[in-house]
Amino acid sequence: MIKVGIIGVNGYAGGEVLRLLIHHPEVEVAAVASRSQTNRSVADIFPSLIGHKTGGMRIVAVDVQEFSGCDLVFLAVPHGVAAELAPALLEQGKKVIDLGADFRFRDVGVYEAWYGVKHSAAHYLAEAVYGLPELYRERIKGARLIGNPGCYPTSILLGTAPLLQRGLQEVELLIADSKSGVSGAGRSPKPDLHYAEVEGSLKAYGLVRHRHVAEIEEVASDLAGREVKVSFTPHLVPMVRGLFSTIHLTMKEEITTEELTRVYQDYYRGEPFVSILPEPGLPQTKAVIYTNNCHISLRVDPRTKQIIILSALDNLLKGAAGQAVQNMNLMCGLDETLGLNYTGIWP
Amino acid sequence: MIKVGIIGVNGYAGGEVLRLLIHHPEVEVAAVASRSQTNRSVADIFPSLIGHKTGGMRIVAVDVQEFSGCDLVFLAVPHGVAAELAPALLEQGKKVIDLGADFRFRDVGVYEAWYGVKHSAAHYLAEAVYGLPELYRERIKGARLIGNPGCYPTSILLGTAPLLQRGLQEVELLIADSKSGVSGAGRSPKPDLHYAEVEGSLKAYGLVRHRHVAEIEEVASDLAGREVKVSFTPHLVPMVRGLFSTIHLTMKEEITTEELTRVYQDYYRGEPFVSILPEPGLPQTKAVIYTNNCHISLRVDPRTKQIIILSALDNLLKGAAGQAVQNMNLMCGLDETLGLNYTGIWP
Amino acid sequence: MIKVGIIGVNGYAGGEVLRLLIHHPEVEVAAVASRSQTNRSVADIFPSLIGHKTGGMRIVAVDVQEFSGCDLVFLAVPHGVAAELAPALLEQGKKVIDLGADFRFRDVGVYEAWYGVKHSAAHYLAEAVYGLPELYRERIKGARLIGNPGCYPTSILLGTAPLLQRGLQEVELLIADSKSGVSGAGRSPKPDLHYAEVEGSLKAYGLVRHRHVAEIEEVASDLAGREVKVSFTPHLVPMVRGLFSTIHLTMKEEITTEELTRVYQDYYRGEPFVSILPEPGLPQTKAVIYTNNCHISLRVDPRTKQIIILSALDNLLKGAAGQAVQNMNLMCGLDETLGLNYTGIWP
């Protein structure tokens, strides 16, 4: 059994890591920590754990010593905090998966420009691996430090990787219109996350300067071998979970919907968590929530010379905790799907 | 008092026309009709009317004779049906406002190609006026037959008219990603409108070939004086009302967010139902539902050379019944805002 | 025009008073105040007012001097605060309607026991009138200080008044199971009002000792002329507005559903805001939200000797702001329905 710790267990992503690991056959959760909830039981902060044998597990302080018995630690903490915690854990020989942004970038200047803070562990960026298994599986297997991707980048990069990497189209600009459920905004109460303010309301936010732009552009450019820009507009939708990206790009080389669908099916053949839905299929968030799956569909419009890509996933699973566990499986030499192979739930 | 009739009162748009007219100071609702609900009272099909003096009004059959006492008739019926009903009403000297698609097009070939039916009253298209008051107010005042715009076209055309009409940018292609509440799909029960199937789910539908494409392109091209194409992707969102469009276009002439905002403020100065929200303001559907208002914000991204336009309205009001009543006011020489000047409701 | 002020305009109830008065034909809103939002415009805190001429109104400090030009002031402030503000306003000759609990009780001991605070203006309790117009209309007309009823008490008292007051049944105990939308919990952000925590969840709260028990019992006992107790269980439901009470009492004298329905119809005959739905009709919150209406249905079960009463209203309107405006109309000699006679909105 692999012994695992979770720092920041009280948030939605940290809580999902815990939930997945409770049911994981090869993992023992050795310690869970939270700055604000120390000494409470996990069932106190997640009523969904009441009655389960794990419910009584105590939350410890955010102190690296508490994790001395762990082989691997998940960090589900604000950006900046992970950069402070990771070095001590790595020096003790542990593997680290950071669900935040601190180890997603290769270029520290990009990180510091978009996040507006100084990086306190920049020398680890060179060895950190961007934890998107469908794109960087082999490197993840050998990594000891993972920058787990953001939810929006995961949906947009999975949705465009075949096009970017196969060089079928000369891509300069992606226009990505994404819609996220409210759990993506975190668990802290805020006026604009109040039920009565959110219900029945859809809005855009973070236009032009959302931090995920930098992350998407760095990876997309790496895949394409040329500079790719993204015009990214996220929206908040009155639903708890689910993330849906509608991506537009200009067709440079003629291709049909059928041909493009085959390219994607070929690219993702054998991938356990990515499904390409051929026409007339279309993704919907309800089909992917509570799973680690990503559903993708494609349409080519010869009239307007647009390629339209639809990509749906669960922001807390394939967009955060599920992907983190998938990375853990790879890093620890386990079957990549262990603890993740759930179907969705309907309705 | 103007005597008004409503055919198709049982649907959501027809019901909203009735609700608005009940509170309108210069209108008397003389007759309401429905094919499926004949002889029931309006409160039987709209429990929100229970206890109101109008609740007992009887629904009559869809028979032009029943509307002989009316000055103006609203048609909230499927496309094709309005084309059958309108000629007889017009010949009796009545004004007609059709909330469907039958009289929105100038080119009958476009209508027949996108709607897949033969138009039975094509000779009326030449005199029918597209009922978007902010764009065609003077022609509406003199019209006797209005093709009331679709909900998506209203949001996209109001969001782009200043750019298209002022020639500030050479616009060839609009990329419009729109999101609608479920009431836009009509009142008939269908498997994919079942509460348990919709709740928590967001999906795209009608890609590439949604009928509103033709409507948007015809009007946008008219405004721009050149051919404008639209790549339009509608989405269904788990909320009852509200429609939000995120529109992208490529910046050809340099302009800033501030300058563009001023252009829009200038264009819509004095308009009672359009508000331009300057930076950092952003629209949200909750702020416009239950009103006839459209909220618009603009952002220019010099990095990607994209202009992003956000436009929010209530699909049943400014997107249907509210706009229809606004048209009625103009056609009847009344103050354009009569019966429509409600603030939104929060929360 | 009556000049009116609102203190605590930033909350949901205060905001609804403002919204109703904006459209009221005989009222001018002279000043609005908030402790936390001073100097902002009302449209800043209620985006639903953007574009409306009233949207730019400035919020002033909570200072009685700011209301010197007002004839009547609404207090939508926490309990205890109203008791501090009301005396100065009354001494300046203004009428006062308190939407909180400070002036709902005749017995200061009951108030202090259930609310756990000392009442700082207890000498005003003797003249304060409980503002439930259907029960105390004549006294309201002559009052200068109103304790506007709570949302749960309004629904339960309207649902039982005919039985209590007509002495048809010897009532000792009411069992009331009530369900409220989230707006009833106020606008302040709290962990358990976070959208992602509330959505999909129904729960009971405040069992046995909810403060509305005292209010219901005092008024019910007054109506019955004997002591009536209530076993009251409120529930929080994932919806924004609406309050639904299911009330059980033991049938002592034989009566049928039809007979009981006639008693209620007779009792409420001519009431503009109460509708009795005869069998097979049943109330639903969607039919009453956004209105000042209360819908009531009755069922007698001879098998179990239970009378079951269903009562639905909008917690922010008939349960708060709408009732407050109704009281204002009565106190100012206006038509009781002015500014309140809206139908519901569907869907």
Add this chain to the structure above:
Amino acid sequence: MIKVGIIGVNGYAGGEVLRLLIHHPEVEVAAVASRSQTNRSVADIFPSLIGHKTGGMRIVAVDVQEFSGCDLVFLAVPHGVAAELAPALLEQGKKVIDLGADFRFRDVGVYEAWYGVKHSAAHYLAEAVYGLPELYRERIKGARLIGNPGCYPTSILLGTAPLLQRGLQEVELLIADSKSGVSGAGRSPKPDLHYAEVEGSLKAYGLVRHRHVAEIEEVASDLAGREVKVSFTPHLVPMVRGLFSTIHLTMKEEITTEELTRVYQDYYRGEPFVSILPEPGLPQTKAVIYTNNCHISLRVDPRTKQIIILSALDNLLKGAAGQAVQNMNLMCGLDETLGLNYTGIWP
């Protein structure tokens, strides 16, 4: 591996049985049938199965021959249909679990009176066992035909069994006010299950004569050894899953909340799926949905002499499919929790 079939797989309960069995370590789903969806794949009707290896399973016709290779068959079909199908299956030596009402009653007269149909297999009622494992575990282990309980009865019977069976109170009447998510109403589209009609609306339905009254009364009387009546009022709540019962009974013998809680904890000690939440804990549907758990809390109000019991579960799991799989485990000699021991999901 036990070979299992599901008839009526296309509905919500049948689909949940399939989902649970896909992940069950000792079961192979050998055949699934549906009258309306024959020859489609299960992923066609449950998009949540897209990408899973089971998604391609074909749906067969409702024909007993198709299930010849099965050891056990689940019937998730309308009442009346199960009575027609069960005899042939039993005669072939299969075990049968009926999720409908046909085999829940011992008294065929009660069934025929409340369901209004003639029972076509009444001679099987004597051997059928009511499948509530916490109450009838030993009999279930030996049964070959199970009448799987209704969702409301499960929540109310688990909530009252300790009181009824231990004779602590002389119970004559239970007053049960229950609230269910919309999935409890089935998957067929109907006007009043349309998203736009349900969202934001709470209503009572089926007053006085809901069929679950008969089921609750038969079992409660059996437990109490005397006649127990129930006054039952179900409500439809705008949420997908979850069922919450608030049960009132009159206290005859003095008892405190603490004492009563201990009685319940003692009664359910060792039960894997029932948790008693001591004061100040309270159940909420979000904590139990997606699990087979039932959460129960108790409050005694000495002031009104009322005992109030709160009971929450997932209507499709502990209220239907989960309980059915629990029964299967017992009937087949497996660990009762196999395939069911999931924690809840938050948020």
